[in-house]
Amino acid sequence: MSPLSIKINAVFDEPACEKNRNKDAKARQQGCSKPLTPGAAAGGCAFDGAKIMLQPITDVAHLIHAPLACEGNSWDNRGAASSGPRLWRTSFTTDLTELDVVMGQGERKLFKAIREIKEKYAPPAVFVYSTCVTALIGDDIEAVCRRAAEKFGLPVVPVNAPGFVGSKNLGNKLAGEALLDHVIGTVEPDDIGPHDINILGEFNLSGEFWLVKPLLDRLGIRVRACIPGDARYLDIASAHRARAAMLVCSTALINLARKMEERWDIPFFEGSFYGITDTSEALRQIAKLLVKKGADSEILARTEALIEIEEAIAWKKLEAYRPRLEGKRVLLNTGGVKSWSVVHALMEIGIEIVGTSVKKSTVEDKERIKQILKDENHMFESMSARELYDMLSEGKADIMLSGGRTQFIALKAKTPWLDINQERHHPYAGYDGMVELVRQIDLAIHNPIWRQVREPAPWEYQPILEEDPPGTQSGPETLHDSERASLQQPTASASAEVSR
Numbered sequence: 001m002s003p004l005s006i007k008i009n010a011v012f013d014e015p016a017c018e019k020n021r022n023k024d025a026k027a028r029q030q031g032c033s034k035p036l037t038p039g040a041a042a043g044g045c046a047f048d049g050a051k052i053m054l055q056p057i058t059d060v061a062h063l064i065h066a067p068l069a070c071e072g073n074s075w076d077n078r079g080a081a082s083s084g085p086r087l088w089r090t091s092f093t094t095d096l097t098e099l100d101v102v103m104g105q106g107e108r109k110l111f112k113a114i115r116e117i118k119e120k121y122a123p124p125a126v127f128v129y130s131t132c133v134t135a136l137i138g139d140d141i142e143a144v145c146r147r148a149a150e151k152f153g154l155p156v157v158p159v160n161a162p163g164f165v166g167s168k169n170l171g172n173k174l175a176g177e178a179l180l181d182h183v184i185g186t187v188e189p190d191d192i193g194p195h196d197i198n199i200l201g202e203f204n205l206s207g208e209f210w211l212v213k214p215l216l217d218r219l220g221i222r223v224r225a226c227i228p229g230d231a232r233y234l235d236i237a238s239a240h241r242a243r244a245a246m247l248v249c250s251t252a253l254i255n256l257a258r259k260m261e262e263r264w265d266i267p268f269f270e271g272s273f274y275g276i277t278d279t280s281e282a283l284r285q286i287a288k289l290l291v292k293k294g295a296d297s298e299i300l301a302r303t304e305a306l307i308e309i310e311e312a313i314a315w316k317k318l319e320a321y322r323p324r325l326e327g328k329r330v331l332l333n334t335g336g337v338k339s340w341s342v343v344h345a346l347m348e349i350g351i352e353i354v355g356t357s358v359k360k361s362t363v364e365d366k367e368r369i370k371q372i373l374k375d376e377n378h379m380f381e382s383m384s385a386r387e388l389y390d391m392l393s394e395g396k397a398d399i400m401l402s403g404g405r406t407q408f409i410a411l412k413a414k415t416p417w418l419d420i421n422q423e424r425h426h427p428y429a430g431y432d433g434m435v436e437l438v439r440q441i442d443l444a445i446h447n448p449i450w451r452q453v454r455e456p457a458p459w460e461y462q463p464i465l466e467e468d469p470p471g472t473q474s475g476p477e478t479l480h481d482s483e484r485a486s487l488q489q490p491t492a493s494a495s496a497e498v499s500r
Contacts, residue, residue, distance in 0.1 A: 004135075004160050011173045014255050045163030047131050049171020050178070052078055053252065054127055054159065056203055056228040057236065059085035061123040063092040065110050065141055066131035070163075078422045081207040083230055087123055096133060106139040114148040114156060124233040125155040125183075135162035155233075157182045169252065176256035179227070179236060184260070187237035189224075194295045196224040197286060198239050198266065200257050201248040202273075204229030205422055208429035212273050215310070215430065219302055221286060227253070240264040244289035246271050246282060267292070273429040274437075275344050276314050280307045314431040318349050321438050326350035328445060331391065333357045333383065333402035334420060342401065342420060342428075342437075349438060354397050357383065389413050399445050414454050416444040 044052070047070065055062055055078065064071040071093040082088065094109045114126055126148075130141050145156040161174040197216075202209050209229050216223060225231060225239035240260065245268035247257045257268040267289050271282035287295075287303040329352045332342060343353050383391075385406070392400060392413035400410045403421030410417035418440055420428065428437040 004162075004165065007160070007174065007177055008165060008170070011170065011177065011255055014173075015258070044168030044171070045132075046161045046166045046168065046171035046174060047129060047163040049168035050159050050161035050175040051129060051171075052168070052203075053172045053175035053228055054178070055088055056080040056082075057127075057231045057233060058082040058088040059123060060125045060127055060233050061087055061090070061092055061117045061121060062127050062129065063094070063110075063113055063117065064129045064131065065094045065106070065113075065134045065139065066096060066129070067133055068093055068095045070131045070133075078203065079205045079424060080203050080229060080422075081205075081210075083210070085232075087121060090121075092117060101133065101137055104137075106134055106137060107141075107144050110139070110141065110144050111148055114144075115152060118152045118154060123154070125157060127157045127159055127178075129159045130162050132163045135160075135164070155182070155186070172252035173255050176253045180256060180259055183233070183237050185237070185240040185264070187234055189238040189241050192241050193222060194243060194293075195219075195221045195290055195299070196242045197221060197290070198242040198245040198260075199223055199226040199229075199248065200245055200268070201253045202226050202229045203422070206424055206427045208273070208427040208433060211427050211430035211433045212279075215279075215283065215306065216286075218306055219283070219287070219299060221290070221299075227256070240266070242266055243293040243295070244268065244286065246286055248272065274342050274434070275346075276311055276318075276348060276431060276434055278344060279430050279434070280311060283307060310431045314435055317435045318438055321442050322349055324442055324446065325438065327352060328398045328441075329354045329396065330441075331355050331388075331397035331400045333388065333400060333406055346441075351441075355383075355391070385409050399441060401441075414450065416447065416450055418444050 051062070051064075071091055092113070094106070094113050096106055096109065100106055100109055110128065114128070117123065117126055128141050128145055130139070134141065141160065142158045145158040149156040157178060159175060159178045161171045161178075163171075165174075199209070204210070204226065209226055213223060224242045225235040227236055227239065240263070243266070245257060245260065245266050247253065247268050247270045260266045261268055269285050269289065271285055272278040273282055283303050283306070284300075287299050290299060291297050327350065330346055331354055332346075333355075334342070334357055343356050347353060388400075388406060388409045389412060391397060392410055392415040397415065399416040399418060400406070401418050401420045402410070404419060404423045407417050407419065419425075420437075426436050426440055427433050
């Protein structure tokens with residue numbers, strides 16, 4: 001069995017995953033991903049998942065060992081933000097051609113690419129990604145990376161997650177394994193403190209983490225490493241000296257959190273920074289873990305004082321939106337941590353949740369949703385495009401919150417839509433982020449464009465004329481009764497004006 005197969009089997013047998021523990025031995029070997037539906041969009045592959053997980057490390061060079069299309073399809077497909085280095089936005093690829101494959105020039109070309117990056121950009125590290133083509137032809141990227149690291153005197157990290165081995169989620173976990181094997185624990189910091197923490201599975205989408213970090217700074221809590229959002233290589237390399245950790249997305253990095261706890265005694269919990277209540281609870285849990293690890297218990301009182309102040313400010317801002325949004329119905333078509341954290345956040349201001357997707361949610365996520373919604377009928381594993389369209393066109397929801405893949409379903413149904421996935425342009429984390437989320441929902445629902453697009457076009461109906469038989473209905477059959485009622489016949493003056 002190859003090293004990659006051994007690694008994949010170990011990831012599939014994750015003891016920290018309750019869903020995985022409840023499976024029998026045969027089912028456990030199949031992993032968490034379901035087979036793809038024939039004809040449906042496949043989503044991301046393992047390589048895409050690994051690239052998503054590691055690219056927000058902003059000061060390293062991300063080198064894709066593949067034909068050009070692999071890098072072209074995966075480059076810059078996340079809304080992660082950087083507070084400094086821009087090297088992560090530079091696209092590096094070995095651009096293998098058919099001739100390179102036939103002549104066996106892949107490993108040589110990879111070594112030369114690493115040397116060129118070292119000479120031109122001098123990054124603190126280079127991450128090298130295997131892909132389907134280079135894995136199939138047998139290029140040994142780990143050997144090349146070892147030789148390049150010795151030759152050029154900088155860390156060269158192999159990320160062995162070719163696309164064909166599995167899903168995007170598997171790629172997330174394999175990226176975490178690469179950090180464990182080659183990065184975390186390789187640098188000893190000289191500034192260890194009692195209030196150092198790691199944040200795992202936070203991508204800093206649209207700068208979200210920048211709304212949370214100031215809260216931690218006010219409590220005297222230092223984020224030693226945020227993996228991967230707005231991260232630096234040296235921060236991750238010294239992340240093993242943190243005292244506690246918060247896991248934001250367990251489906252992506254639960255293996256990393258568990259192994260860091262086993263190796264370096266870093267306790268972790270899973271929490272969310274979405275919503276007022278969940279943000280406050282996350283701050284409390286961080287403070288409690290730090291106290292258990294030896295920090296002064298005075299931090300608990302400081303945390304409660306900060307929560308009281310910030311909650312009061314946020315609720316005061318949200319009260320202005322309550323009369324406009326209370327009773328509005330939201331359909332949430334996402335998954336993972338957002339399947340429950342956003343639900344809780346919206347219900348706090350009186351918004352009704354008519355449905356939430358649990359397609360990518362863990363057992364723990366689903367249990368949280370059950371406790372929040374009190375109705376399992378509002379949870380759906382998967383909803384087809386036709387079902388989503390029917391639900392929206394029938395007016396069962398006032399707005400849909402989802403990712404970009406389903407936005408056109410909402411637009412076709414003439415229903416407001418708001419992006420809450422990685423392509424979004426507004427940060428929704430923390431207290432201020434919750435206010436921003438509600439503001440964007442309010443803007444979307446009350447945008448006058450929806451009233452206009454729901455009105456029939458002039459060519460879709462004919463006014464009732466005198467020669468029409470009594471009781472004749474004008475307009476196409478597709479018009480709703482309420483829309484027909486809203487249409488008025490031209491006035492006499494208007495008719496005269498037309499005749500003149």
